[in-house]
Amino acid sequence: MSGNTGYAEIATFFRRQIADGTLAPGDSMPTQKQVRQQFGASITTVNRAFQMLKAEGLTAARVGQGTTVAERPRVAATATARLRRISRTGRAYGPKERSVDHQARLLSCADPDVAAELDIELHDEVLVRSRVYMKGNVRTIASFSFINPRGWAAVPESLSPEPLERFWQEDYKERTGRTTVKLPERRGARLAYPYELAMLKVDAPPNAAVPVLVLLNTWHDEDGPLEHWQDVFAPGLWDSDEE
Template sequence: MGKQSNAARKAKYERIADDLRDAIRAGEYADDGRLPSESDLMARYGVARMTVRQALSVLQNEGLTESRKGSGVFVSPTPVTGSARLARLEKHGRIYSPGETSTDHVAMIRSCTDGDVIEQLEIEPHDEIVIRRRVFRQDGKPTVVALSCIHMRALAVVPELLEQGQLTPFWQKTYTERTGIEITRSPERRSARLASSDELAALEIDIPATAAVPVLVLHTTFRTADGPIEVWEDVHAPGLWQVDRGTE
């Protein structure tokens, strides 16, 4: 009997944690980042305070939330993965997490020499691609340099890709609306490398020119029936936890 009771109690707080995690991923707390109070959660789920605290502890241990004395529990101001960002955009139309903005939106055409991008886009070395670059900020501080490397065939459908500034709506949505062709994405790939001088400048990291700074790099490849169409690269600032909120 004791074992069954413990298992049931554990399953309940885990279900509550799962529910709140999904809500965070969906951007339901994007306005101010504050989760419901313990009393509200107790009433919502019909459970004891200890069960609610266990669920909140799970989220805090995962780095998704933080407790602020006298104010409550808030979504942590941590960089979100590109895949999670897009999943939230597709489902709820929200691209930003609480306190997040983006700046320095730049568009250009460049000859591609990056071996990984060449492989993922299935192009030849020095083929031209469209590049869109922006910097995501959390409470004004730069956290992610995001680079979209886009196949030239997309430009014929969405010429707005070369417009400077933020594109609204997201260009892939425009592409699908105009062509009826669905764009799918691969699982996110994660690696690390040394940051370039341009990336360090965008992240506002001031160090000697000879210093080496390792950064976390995330790649997501997008495809149509005609082949790969975009490689999205996120370069995360060093010293920050990166949290995957919502790749489903």
Template structure:
């Protein structure tokens, strides 16, 4: 088991560890999660701490308790934030959860829009790689997104311009191709109305519809941007979750 740190309450660290196992596919819908007794033994914590960890997972809608049977992973109909995809990529070499898949709509070299020039710190007029995808689950489309990367990567990482999935994820592929290492990411989230194209991609029908716009920038160890991504999520899908202490 990972060592407990002092920066977060113990129960949240345990809950986040189990959540990562759920989002990376190690624990799948229907699997039983560790019991209070097992968590207490594995993590060397008191039973009330173990109970709070399981309660946090229940509150997030990730697990459900069945009387006399235990606690089990629930089906996950919601799209998850980028953090979980990085966890899956690092641990099991793929970025999508079981039941999810992406269709690459386009992969091309284009003149970078002003917001992309700013996010990637490009020179004015410089080109950028644009990869557009629609992510689906068993229930239909759950995300429409565009990844932007510097056009300078086209030669070193040619698969970025191919309309095929990169199973290990864009960031892991760029790391392997260039030797750069992704260090941290910054997210910005806002609500807005969908465009007609987004409504069609997400199967929302005639619109506009309220959607969540998620802007995500990944930086390397030198603080330089690697990828700027813009994702759009349909209504009624949780795309950002965070647990933290208020004490």
């Protein structure tokens, strides 16, 4: 990338490097002079890009250190951002991120919303894969994957609670010859269920009303809905679509 590069493009370049962990929290950003030379941009353009990154909370100015990548303990990536990161880098996790408490269970689908998302009858059998994402020592997201029976029938290893080597839909597409399409990510707020608070280790009084951010993603193939994701963010957490 060079020559007539705009400030938004420069900001996007570094935003992705931060998201992918190429530039980790605490790392020094290149100097504005270095960025000017890299992109062939004016000092005004580079300064504007740096101001944008700072305004987004991605970078911070430190005395004697210049501009560094900021720590963001209360920000977690959306599912869409995680998938984009995997596509770009092959890495499932961002800086200081990991997942724990993996489970996979075949359950009767008692949630009418999930049944509608998967276009199955209420109480039909569904595969539920769950895990908790952590950033450092902070539990950030309780994540649930609800997989249509024809999905886990084609990829039986998805029944294992262990983390899979790659996104199971890649195996599904190879084995069935079908393509999958993700609908636009949706988000909203609701009160957390007790089991979600337990997964996130939120210390709340019994029967307390704890609002949480929830992100929904659903994939289809030519036969209809295949998989539905629900990401429940810990209270007080912000989502990031660029991590």
